[in-house]
Amino acid sequence: MIAIVMEHKPFDVERREALVLGDGPRIGPIEVDKLTDDLSKIIMRMIQVNSSLQSRQRGTLTELMSNHAAGAPAADISAQLANLPEIVGTMLRHPELFARHVDIGIHLLSQGALAGRDRELAILRIGWLCQAPYEWGEHVLVAKKLGIAGEEIERITVGSQAPGWSEHEQAILRATEELHGNAMISDATWATLSKRLDDKQLIELPIVIGQYQAVAYYQNSLRLRLHDGNLGLKAR
Numbered sequence: 001m002i003a004i005v006m007e008h009k010p011f012d013v014e015r016r017e018a019l020v021l022g023d024g025p026r027i028g029p030i031e032v033d034k035l036t037d038d039l040s041k042i043i044m045r046m047i048q049v050n051s052s053l054q055s056r057q058r059g060t061l062t063e064l065m066s067n068h069a070a071g072a073p074a075a076d077i078s079a080q081l082a083n084l085p086e087i088v089g090t091m092l093r094h095p096e097l098f099a100r101h102v103d104i105g106i107h108l109l110s111q112g113a114l115a116g117r118d119r120e121l122a123i124l125r126i127g128w129l130c131q132a133p134y135e136w137g138e139h140v141l142v143a144k145k146l147g148i149a150g151e152e153i154e155r156i157t158v159g160s161q162a163p164g165w166s167e168h169e170q171a172i173l174r175a176t177e178e179l180h181g182n183a184m185i186s187d188a189t190w191a192t193l194s195k196r197l198d199d200k201q202l203i204e205l206p207i208v209i210g211q212y213q214a215v216a217y218y219q220n221s222l223r224l225r226l227h228d229g230n231l232g233l234k235a236r
Helices: 013-021 037-052 058-069 074-081 086-091 095-110 116-129 133-145 150-158 167-182 187-193 199-222
Strands: none
Touching: 013 133, 037 058, 037 086, 037 095, 058 074, 095 199, 116 133, 116 150, 116 167, 116 199, 133 150, 133 199, 167 187, 167 199, 187 199
């Protein structure tokens, strides 16, 4: 099998973000003033995701659920609900699907077989190839907490052809490029990955990449806006 070689072409970040984000969300968030069962389930899943990623939103969501459990006044709960991340309010329009989709993410992030660095290299590469401002910006923050440096993040925008990657890291990035371009990892790339990854990790890698390509699809198509320090495609 012939490997797919991705030619590096600089993206026009300003133009892309104007396209994806410029007109605001296509489907706005639901206005919520009370904690319904559907909302509680989604918030609990988002807490699990944010805990796995050590995200900045974890404290806000956890405080909301703690206050609710402690019987805080309804007015205080309503005020906290008004400050929920926009993605929660938007995806409440299809709560059953979103909850199940998030469950896969929780498993990959908290119980996945891949090393965190490998996982984030793949997620960032697919996020960049999909030119997904929300996903890219969020996972730059995650990657930095795992010790992936800004210079490395810049090289991810170039991809597997950039100098400086180890053989294994180059194969992770190339596998992502091949899946994006040809929906399959080549024999040569698979052989390199197999030097370091076991069977579970080899199965998991394309699932991680597919999961986050799907995330990029809905975040871009819904035009979910950036928030709270997410710098979009400019993040490094």
